């Protein structure tokens with residue numbers, strides 16, 4: 374069925390009337406299950422000759438999705454309808470993966486089979502280890518992740534045909550299974566320690582901690598409190614609607630690029646400090662503030678329009694209330710700090726006081742700037758033993774299932790076509806070439 378025929382099948386729940394150049398146009402309104410209605414402007418350009426203009430996509434729905442719902446005013450986050458706090462409290466990360474990928478929580482039999490499949494694909498092709506030696510030891514691990522994940526398409530030729538559902542499924546399983554291994558290898562390489570192979574008897578989170586912190590010379594026992602915290606952190610970061618990196622994965626996938634290349638593009642986008650890089654930037658900021666008495670100076674800087682400084686870990690495009698993940702992150706932060714004996718970490722004191730001051734400051738209240746997931750995750754990840762430059766790598770491990778679920782949904786969407794935005798052109802009108810000897814400085 375053509376896109377136009379599929380389009381004609383969409384349900385209309387009313388109309389918006391638009392007047393352009395003296396003519397009136399009725400635009401279909403479409404309702405979702407939850408959240409704002411959308412005004413369908415698919416035919417706007419062909420009808421009116423006008424584009425819409427929405428840099429940053431603050432008012433634009435790029436797709437229809439059934440995966441994740443966010444209510445920014447109420448601070449709600451649902452994965453396939455299930456509240457994030459319930460999943461983080463009661464589920465495993467692979468249960469969340471199954472839910473995001475297939476739409477329902479797995480039965481015991483489904484979960485066992487899925488876990489088996491993932492476990493069987495946690496190793497990487499042994500030749501991939503050679504990629505790491507091409508990087509400087511002090512390369513940022515996100516640079517390594519972009520390179521090595523993109524290179525997966527050079528190894529797994531039997532799962533890059535996006536039109537073959539079985540190959541799409543195999544690529545999904547491989548991506549989710551191998552990300553912790555690739556990430557742990559990036560960490561080990563950066564500290565000059567040998568790579569540690571995955572252990573099939575460990576669950577996803579414990580396996581990752583083992584691959585990061587075990588050494589060949591002695592047994593490594595995973596601390597269950599830290600493994601539980603890792604599980605929760607992975608669940609909290611798994612998906613988040615059409616955020617910048619997910620939109621990057623969808624856009625890359627809309628051209629037919631293979632899933633490994635799309636996820637590599639998502640990792641590159643996530644790296645930015647305004648997005649996934651904020652957890653690294655937030656901890657660096659807290660360390661720079663250093664003590665409670667220096668907080669007012671930084672809060673004033675964050676409010677100063679002429680100062681590019683922002684409070685990292687604060688604010689969100691969608692959440693104009695407390696990020697529901699930040700609350701769970703704060704609780705996890707206390708648990709981990711207590712477990713590792715850093716309950717009195719001065720950085721935590723700075724974070725708690727900064728949050729208290731910011732939440733009572735008129736500027737932050739008026740602009741609805743609340744702590745987001747990245748505000749407490751940095752302190753927690755540091756307490757788990759990770760260096761700051763690994764924080765966004767952990768975010769990428771967790772978000773891989775979200776990227777893959779959204780990529781699969783986009784590929785299967787009958788309305789899907791290559792994403793190709795237009796522009797408001799304000800450059801030069803047409804003009805003729807001037808030979809160099811006739812040009813004026």
Ligand code: SDX
Nearest residue numbers: 613616647648649651675683684685686687688689690740
């Ligand atoms: C993530 O989209 C997602 O879902 C992302 C994410 C996910 O799970 O995928 O949730 C993960 O990326 C969380 C966000 C992490 N980033 C940070 O913590 C970096 C600091 N935050 C800001 O850079 C900012 O708040 C953004 C990028 C998060 C949101 O930017 P917006 O929506 O474009 O908002 P904005 O930059 O237009 O800010 C609105 C106003 C501005 O003031 P005015 O121009 O209106 O006068 O608020 C101010 C901003 O200057 N502002 C801040 C601020 N964040 C916004 N001022 C001080 N400190 C801040 N942190």
